[in-house]
Amino acid sequence: MYEMERDVAIIGVGMVRWGRYPDPKRPDEYPERTMPELAVEAITNALKDAKISWRQIEAMVSGVYLWVNQQAGIHGTLSGTAIANLMGYTGIPIVSVANACATGQSILREAVLAVASGECDIALAVAADKSAFGFFRPQSTDGKSDIDYMRFVMCGETNPAYWAMECRRRMYEAGTTEEDLALVKVVTSKPAPFNPYARYRKTFTMEEVFKSPMVCEPLRLLEICATSDGAAAVIVAEYEKAKKICKKPVYINAVAVGTPTFGDPTVRLTYLSSNIRPGVPTLSESRNAVQKVYKMAGMTPDNIDVIELPDNSSWHYFAYLDCILNLDPGESEKLLRKGETDPITGRIPVCPSGGLGAFGEAVVAQGLAQVCELVWQLRGEAGERQVKKDVKVALAQTYGYAGNNAACIVSKGW
Known part of the structure; x- marks a missing residue:
């Protein structure tokens, strides 16, 4: 079984309220928001929670926005760079990952491994989605291979x-x-x-x-659960560094x-x-x-x-x-x-x-x-x-x- 070379802890988390953006019935609560905008809010909340700045993030892993063909096009597939563009590029490595509903913790794993391996000391996992409401529909009309x-x-x-x-x-x-x-x-x-x-x-x-x-x-x-829009972010750090950054690091x-x-x-x-x-x-x-x-x-x-x-x-x-x-x-x-x-x-x-x-x-x-x-x-x-x-x-x-x-x-x- 793989053992991590360095211990890793969570130093900050952030979310947006789940819902429908926009919601015509509640426009004040749910205004029009794009996938990257939802992600930026979640990241901002996580940075505030960790009490660090965006420039202190050394690597980022993003979940690939699922409904790319229907709404976001190439920016859904390359979600990480689309989000970083709004946050402000800093030259860090960014990878976008798709693993369906398991994406969130899959990208957490990649962020943890980046820190555990010594590649970086602080990494961010972020994912945002604007779901197709109602039943999840196929994204093509290919009756032969899809x-x-x-x-x-x-x-x-x-x-x-x-x-x-x-x-x-x-x-x-x-x-x-x-x-x-x-x-x-x-x-x-x-x-x-x-x-x-x-x-x-x-x-x-x-x-x-x-x-x-x-x-x-x-x-x-x-x-049966509904489908929603939402975004969440988790910041991880090398454990000894995490203990210096925050009072309550959550050990992974x-x-x-x-x-x-x-x-x-x-x-x-x-x-x-x-x-x-x-x-x-x-x-x-x-x-x-x-x-x-x-x-x-x-x-x-x-x-x-x-x-x-x-x-x-x-x-x-x-x-x-x-x-x-x-x-x-x-x-x-x-x-x-x-x-x-x-x-x-x-x-x-x-x-x-x-x-x-x-x-x-x-x-x-x-x-x-x-x-x-x-x-x-x-x-x-x-x-x-x-x-x-x-x-x-x-x-x-x-x-x-x-x-x-x-x-x-x-x-x-x-």
Whole structure:
């Protein structure tokens, strides 16, 4: 297993409020903003948090804006240089990276490796996205080679359709109920009113969830996250330098990227079938990423005090909690019912940010948003959504389209 040559810590984080830019119904809250403009605000907030200047950043890794063909053109693909152009070029190395929904923590990994290797002492990871609202649509009309077009237009396989099939399978195998699915939304919405960066800052009841329209049986509208615009930035530094810069550096124990194991029965987005091999678990990319960070950090699930996971739907909440805690199917539902995963008061708080249900997914930025929340929780700066237990170690995990996954473990570095 790779060991970092130098220790690395987070010295600053910054975000913008998730939402729709512009929002005709709320123009004062959500004015017209481009992808680079959202990123600049997030970077500015992170620099302010770290109490350093833009010129002190020695390397930058940017998430590639996903909807490039539809909105931003070449500046979406070369997002890093587009963002740096607004910040002011300083001659530093800039790399733009695409890894679907796993982009956020994937670029954090690249920034960490740049510092750990000795290439630089301070690096920035930043990602911004202006999502296509409603269902994520294919970016071409090529019915011969674009598998995304084939599954979406020719087969009607939208993202919620995939999730609904996986959810129905889980209900059959693990006994998950419709009440369990609704309870995910009720529980994860508890901290939402207290998160200034969340788009939907309200709580929901079981009755409200059950009254929401059925999108793709058995998943209802309030059991599936929206799509949003958003941006987040994380600044990392060599650990000894980090301790001199800030009072509460957040130590990066591990960060890793995972891909599937051949034979995994999961049918991933864009594909219509899978290769099945006996003994290979579902969602192996997530399990591989999570097991990597546990091994790198020398930890187990018992060490984790708080979790941020990708609750794109209620099914995701259970499936990815299984992966993170090494649980058998059905055990995550039991934890939720007992209140053990309550985001504020639980034994293992999950999604104290409010999760994707409160934010909506700004695809490439979401992984960094998770890290921002964990930093605030570790520092004790989360306000009314601060978890009640003493948080020393935290884990974030996010999955991506077509079999990408990333995870990280962070802890108090002071």
